[in-house]
Amino acid sequence: MNTFRNGKFNLSGESLTDNFELLVKALDASISGIIITDNNQPDNPIVYCNKAFEKISGYQRSEIIGHNCRFLQKDDRAQPARQKLSDCIKIGSDCLVEIRNYRKNGDLFWNELYMSPVKDKSGHITHFIGVQNDVTDRKKAEQDLRQQKDLMEKKIEERTAELRDSEAFLSSIIQTVRESLLVLDPQFNVISANGHFLKTFKVSSEETVNKHLYELGNHQWDIPQLKELLVKILPTNNPVVDFEVEHDFPHIGRKLMLLNAYRVELEGQYKDQILLAIEDITDRREIERRKDDFLSIASHELKTPLTTIKGYIQALQRMVSSEAGERFKTTLDKVAVYVDRLNNLIAELLDVSRIQSGKIELHKTPFNFDAMIGETIEAMQTSTPSHHFILKGSTNSLIEGDESHLIQVVNNLLSNAVKYSPESKEIFIHLSRVSEYVKVSVTDHGLGISIEDQKKVFERFFRVGDVQERFPGMGIGLYICDQIIKNHKGTLWVDSKKGEGSTFSFTLPIGEGQANGN
Amino acid sequence: MEIKKILVCDDDEGILDMLALILEETGHEILLENNSMNVLSIIETQSPDLILLDLWMPVISGDQLLKSIRANSDMHDLPVIVISASRDGRKIAQQAGASAYIAKPFDYQELIDSVDACLSGDITHMSNTI
Ligand SMILES: Cc1cc2nc3c(=O)[nH]c(=O)nc-3n(C[C@H](O)[C@H](O)[C@H](O)COP(=O)(O)O)c2cc1C
Ligand SMILES: Nc1ncnc2c1ncn2[C@@H]1O[C@H](COP(=O)(O)OP(=O)(O)O)[C@@H](O)[C@H]1O
Ligand SMILES: [Mg+2]
Numbered sequence: 001m002n003t004f005r006n007g008k009f010n011l012s013g014e015s016l017t018d019n020f021e022l023l024v025k026a027l028d029a030s031i032s033g034i035i036i037t038d039n040n041q042p043d044n045p046i047v048y049c050n051k052a053f054e055k056i057s058g059y060q061r062s063e064i065i066g067h068n069c070r071f072l073q074k075d076d077r078a079q080p081a082r083q084k085l086s087d088c089i090k091i092g093s094d095c096l097v098e099i100r101n102y103r104k105n106g107d108l109f110w111n112e113l114y115m116s117p118v119k120d121k122s123g124h125i126t127h128f129i130g131v132q133n134d135v136t137d138r139k140k141a142e143q144d145l146r147q148q149k150d151l152m153e154k155k156i157e158e159r160t161a162e163l164r165d166s167e168a169f170l171s172s173i174i175q176t177v178r179e180s181l182l183v184l185d186p187q188f189n190v191i192s193a194n195g196h197f198l199k200t201f202k203v204s205s206e207e208t209v210n211k212h213l214y215e216l217g218n219h220q221w222d223i224p225q226l227k228e229l230l231v232k233i234l235p236t237n238n239p240v241v242d243f244e245v246e247h248d249f250p251h252i253g254r255k256l257m258l259l260n261a262y263r264v265e266l267e268g269q270y271k272d273q274i275l276l277a278i279e280d281i282t283d284r285r286e287i288e289r290r291k292d293d294f295l296s297i298a299s300h301e302l303k304t305p306l307t308t309i310k311g312y313i314q315a316l317q318r319m320v321s322s323e324a325g326e327r328f329k330t331t332l333d334k335v336a337v338y339v340d341r342l343n344n345l346i347a348e349l350l351d352v353s354r355i356q357s358g359k360i361e362l363h364k365t366p367f368n369f370d371a372m373i374g375e376t377i378e379a380m381q382t383s384t385p386s387h388h389f390i391l392k393g394s395t396n397s398l399i400e401g402d403e404s405h406l407i408q409v410v411n412n413l414l415s416n417a418v419k420y421s422p423e424s425k426e427i428f429i430h431l432s433r434v435s436e437y438v439k440v441s442v443t444d445h446g447l448g449i450s451i452e453d454q455k456k457v458f459e460r461f462f463r464v465g466d467v468q469e470r471f472p473g474m475g476i477g478l479y480i481c482d483q484i485i486k487n488h489k490g491t492l493w494v495d496s497k498k499g500e501g502s503t504f505s506f507t508l509p510i511g512e513g514q515a516n517g518n
Numbered sequence: 519m520e521i522k523k524i525l526v527c528d529d530d531e532g533i534l535d536m537l538a539l540i541l542e543e544t545g546h547e548i549l550l551e552n553n554s555m556n557v558l559s560i561i562e563t564q565s566p567d568l569i570l571l572d573l574w575m576p577v578i579s580g581d582q583l584l585k586s587i588r589a590n591s592d593m594h595d596l597p598v599i600v601i602s603a604s605r606d607g608r609k610i611a612q613q614a615g616a617s618a619y620i621a622k623p624f625d626y627q628e629l630i631d632s633v634d635a636c637l638s639g640d641i642t643h644m645s646n647t648i
Contacts, residue, residue: 296605300574303603304530307622311536314626318543343623350605 033057033132035069039117039125041393041432042441043068043495043503044089047127056111056134058104063491066434066507069130071493072101072111075451085115092117092125098135110139180278183264186234188213191273200280202251213276220247230261233274237263244281256282288356295353299346306346310339337383345474352460352476355483362402362487366511369399369438370431376410377429380418386425387418393431395438400511405484409492412477413442413504419471421446421501437490437507445501454494458482481506522637523564525549527557527580528572528601533622537570540626544633554578558586561593568636573602573610581614588615597636601629612644619644 027034033053037044045066054061057072064071073082081097088095094116101111112135118127147154174181180197182190193208201217214222229240240261248254258281264273313336320329354360377389399406417427421444428443449457449464456462460479478492485492485506496502524546526537534550541548551560554575560566569587573580580600588594600611603622611619618632618641635641
């Protein structure tokens, strides 16, 4: 018999665990989204979400755990509801708002959000609970009502819709795009083939239209795995995405083709037709391979003289006698630092090419996460007297991962924080555990990043416009970090306001049985 | 200290010169060779105690050479340190049977330590930790 909360928690389960599981099941059965955030950690990170939340938002739990809920707003930030939420979190009161949110696929939904604080005995707020309801339909009905006054406009809209609905419109698009397209009926007979298809495969319309897909050419598309995917399209609406076919085609020889197939959708209605898009990626692949080879040869060639220089510098450092001037020694040390920097740049360039071709190699072993972070910060502190690094929190976790690559990530975030906050002196690093994840946040009070640029900073070679000329860099650090974190099944993201500073955070899953301590 | 013979093979003259300067400090006898084709015969005539070997070299690459050393019953125990700027160098060296691997550009002390360890027989094969 447990006496937890005077037995109020004793639903009917045998033990506390039984009752707890029952409650979790109840939460998952709810049709409202439910979110719990930890108010004891900076910026209220999500520590729990139920199934309905995943369904409403389209995000998986693993993608959003540890994030602040504002990612749901995408770049729609000028909403009065946000201010209200922010005020209520500050004073610790509950509130009900309607806010425009966006699903993972970009679709807008109206979120009726009830948010309330959870307090402990002393009145201190430990958590916030958010309950989300998708009220898009209601909102839409309200809006439709308003719109009906505008009958004229609607009629015009209807007419264009009619036009668009016509098969003629579809086929005119199909004929003009510069991609090979086939439209198929449910039995995979070709209804139409566009000009680009006929040109690419050097075939005539008679050889193609009204023929069965698998009979075309020398039966090039008659591939069991492809067939399996194609038959699922109409019943499930699941597209075939980026299916590669390498084949010796009649007339055109050995080629690598990329296939994408979708169910045809017009004005929100599915038709019993399949659109098959075929792209010749033979040349592109070859160019990628050559670029890869080039980069690895170039980096080898660049490193060879660098090795000689570094060797001589190290020899000189040893030869310097104790009487040698201090200026001579520090000059030599500086040369050594810049040679290392050059070497890192070369390695980074090679990393980018590796990642693009999917050849990044990770060697995962368990390691003490907090020790790794501590040592990395310490080393950075030694070489960066201009800024002060302040570490708070802990994770007490062993992480199964590639330690040297994760050090690279932390180094990158720290050096960006320093580089892009020349006027401010402090960098804050916060460690925490969120559910079965560790979370690291690096906060600076520097330039900050506008909402439009926030998504792009993780793309390779992207650099914020007004930063380009003032700060050195190649715009690949964050791209590499993002790929490394993704390869560890974690997430990397940024919360920032232009002119105020940035917080770059990442999560990493704690492997099973790897957590020690609390 | 017993004076040993170290053979260094790298197709880049700059690297050879620099390694000669650094290895001089160890007090051992240093043989320099920029043509990998000559290495097997030098081993036979000079019987070095240790080889430092580059990977990417014209005609015979370092890993090919290393494989033939390991396949030859007269020399298969010879310690060989592979030293390379190739990104996959460590893996290639390990698969070919290197005693140790050093990435270019290298750290002075790491090189000296590795040479000492190989000459004293402490290291015979690369460990798996990368
Ligand atoms: C428990 C909880 C749930 C929340 N749920 C949502 C939500 O579903 N959608 C949303 O847009 N904002 C939600 N928020 C609000 C944002 O996290 C954030 O507090 C708000 O955007 C105001 O802060 P900001 O101005 O710093 O962005 C929630 C906040 C809390 C504490
Ligand atoms: N802490 C930060 N504060 C402000 N802007 C940043 C910060 N970190 C990154 N950025 C922006 O993101 C861009 C990409 O960063 P990164 O990939 O590390 O490349 P690099 O620093 O070499 O330009 C930077 O050019 C900068 O505009
Ligand atoms: Mg950077």
